[in-house]
Each structure stands twice: as C-alpha cells, then as structure tokens.
Amino acid sequence: MKPTILVVGGAGYIGSQMTRQLAAAGYVPVVLDDLSNGRREAVGPHRLVVADMGERGALDALLQAFQFDAVMHFASFIQVGESVTEPGRYYDNNVGNTVRLLQAMVRHGVRNFIFSSTAAIFGDPAYVPIDERHPKEPINPYGRSKWMVEQVLGDFESAYGLRSSCLRYFNAAGADPDIALGECHQPETHLIPLVLQAAAGRRADITVYGEDYDTPDGTCIRDYIHVSDLCDAHLLALQQLRAGGPGTRYNLGNGAGYSIREVIDAAERVTGRTIARKSGPRRAGDPPVLVADATLAKSELGWRPRFADLDAIILHAWRWEQEHFGAAAAARAPARSGPD
Ligand SMILES: O=c1ccn([C@@H]2O[C@H](COP(=O)(O)OP(=O)(O)O[C@H]3O[C@H](CO)[C@H](O)[C@H](O)[C@H]3O)[C@@H](O)[C@H]2O)c(=O)[nH]1
Secondary structure, eight states: OOOEEEEETTTSHHHHHHHHHHHHTTOEEEEEEOSSSSOGGGGTTSEEEEOOTTOHHHHHHHHHHSOEEEEEEOOOOOOHHHHHHOHHHHIIIIIIIHHHHHHHHHHHTOOEEEEEEEGGGSOSOSSSSBOTTSOOOOOSHHHHHHHHHHHHHHHHHHHHOOEEEEEEESEEEOOOTTSSOOOOOSSOOOHHHHHHHHHHTSSSOEEEEOSOSSSTTSSOEEOEEEHHHHHHHHHHHHHHHHTTOOOEEEEESOSOOEEHHHHHHHHHHHHOSOOOEEEEOOOTTOOSEEOBOOHHIIIIIOOOOSOOSHHHHHHHHHHHHHHHHSHHHHHHGGGOOSOO
C-alpha cells in the first residue's frame, strides 16, 4: 500500500507543489486546507478536505479516516510586516493551531512531522552563510512564532516520541518546471512575482525597499531557492523520518546571495523587458543579508538543488506569470462558468 501523507496547507504555493511531487514520488497526498489563502484548483486531482486545522472535531475525523504516515505543515501566515501589526493572529495560527495539530497527531498515533520553518528564526545574522548552529534570535513575531514551534517540537519528541524535521526556508521562489503551479498570493508581497508583474505591465514599477543598507549596492541580499528544490528536500526528509531517524533541522538555500538590484537585472535579462524601479524606504523587519549554509542538508539528506541558478528560478516564475495572468489566461477567462 502506498504511504498516505497529510499536507496541511496543500492548496497554497509551496503546499500544492509538494502535493504534486508527493504523488509523483509514489505517495498518496491528502490535503487539508481552509482555502483562506489557498486555491482549490491548485490541488488538482488529489483529495482535498476543506476545514480549519485548529478545529478538533475536523482533525479527529480526518486522522481517524486515514492512516497517515506523516504530516507536512505549510499552513502558516507568512508576512513579516503583518506579524508586527497583528501578532495575536500570528501566534494564534502559527503556534496555537500548530500545537492543536500536533496534539491530534499524538491522539491518533501519527509520529512523523515535517515543519516549514524559516530563515526568520535567526534574526539579524551574526555571520553568513547561516548554518544550523547560528543563534536563534528572531526580530519579529513571524520569526518568533516559527522558533516557538521548533522548540515545542523538541518537547513533543521527548514526551511523545513525535519526530520532526524542521526545514528552514530562505527565499522560496520560482514555479513548477511544467508551469502547472506557481505563486499566487493575495495580496502579493514577494519580490520576484512583483518584479515580474512590472515586466508584464500589470504594475507600473517595482519599489526597492531601502538602498542604504551596508551591502555592496545598498539593497538587501537574499538567497532564492526554487520551490521544486524545497519540495525535493521535503521528500528526502520524509524518507529519513520514515526510516526511523531522530528529529532533524536543516537550513535550505543555495548559498548564493543576490541583491534586490541584481534580482531586477536578472528579471530584465530573462524577460527581455525594461523594468521601472522606484526608491522606497526600508521595510520594517528586513535583515540586510540572509544567505544559507545548506551543507548539512546536502551531506545528511543527499539534497542536490536542481535549479540553483537565479535566472532559471526567474524563468520558471516568468513562464507562470505569463501562463496564469498573461494573454493566454485572459483568452481562457470568458469560457469559465463562474467562481470556483
Ligand atoms: O516590492 C518589494 C518587495 C520586496 N522587496 C525586498 O525584497 C527582498 C525580498 O523580499 P520578499 O518579501 O520577497 O521576501 P522576504 O525576504 O521578506 O521574505 C521571506 O522571508 C521571510 C522571513 O524572513 C518570510 O519567510 C517570507 O515568507 C519569505 O518569502 C526584501 O529585502 C524586501 O524588502 C522590495 O524591495 N520590494
């Protein structure tokens, strides 16, 4: 029998890609999503249960109905700025609901958990590239909420034998190489999709948040990682947990940092279009440089990123932008019967 995996938040950007890759790798994914941020159509032919992950009754029914081998959890709120102005919502969902999910797993004897953690747990880096030993000093509620869950997971492993892999994403970007899935946040706040909206003429320009950082060109440096490579790391972490290994934590990035200006230059190269840029103030909570040291994921998981090149990441995102929002999408729109 194929192992069944619960993908919480599997209708979202990374969760839907994970669902697709799990099925391709021979697993049976079951998606739990309340569709507050996810899209029903992103789940494709796979089983979707629409419910709130904080609801005890819904969780019990689901964990009763299926024998899950593992749970992957992608259903967090992810905007740093919003977490500063609405911390209650972030702690309630990212910590409270995650603990409720973990308690349901304990009640039903599901022992393997893969958690989407983040570079934001490290705060302003003391050094780069950032390895797993780097101090955890998050500087915003989003990062704190993720670090709290990592600590909760340590306690759940000691007390209940629930083993977990925490994967700390640096900047997830790109789209499915077949362009079946891609980024579609409402509202969109991430740099690469916004830059590509400007290239496509869906927005007038891109605002660069701060040009006075202590970096070579004054703009923030990030380590962009392709969404498919992130999902590959999840598959490897899943194998590792299912083989009976202890809980693990891995930083996931390509180890190469690109400034905002370099990202916009790369997007101009890939799209062949000129992208208008505007100077804006710094965005609260942005560390100047975030670059991963992913040596541990490579040596212990055997993880090998397939799309480490920034231009390849942007090219997939650009194809997705055109396929999903461009002229082809507009031509398809009138044929649709109504909202879905
Ligand atoms: O219109 C924009 C949007 C972003 N940026 C800049 O581009 C860089 C990347 O910003 P993103 O919003 O794309 O990504 P973040 O680094 O802020 O966010 C990533 O890391 C966060 C934690 O640090 C969260 O995990 C988040 O979900 C994840 O995408 C930042 O310096 C940001 O200030 C701009 O200059 N203009």
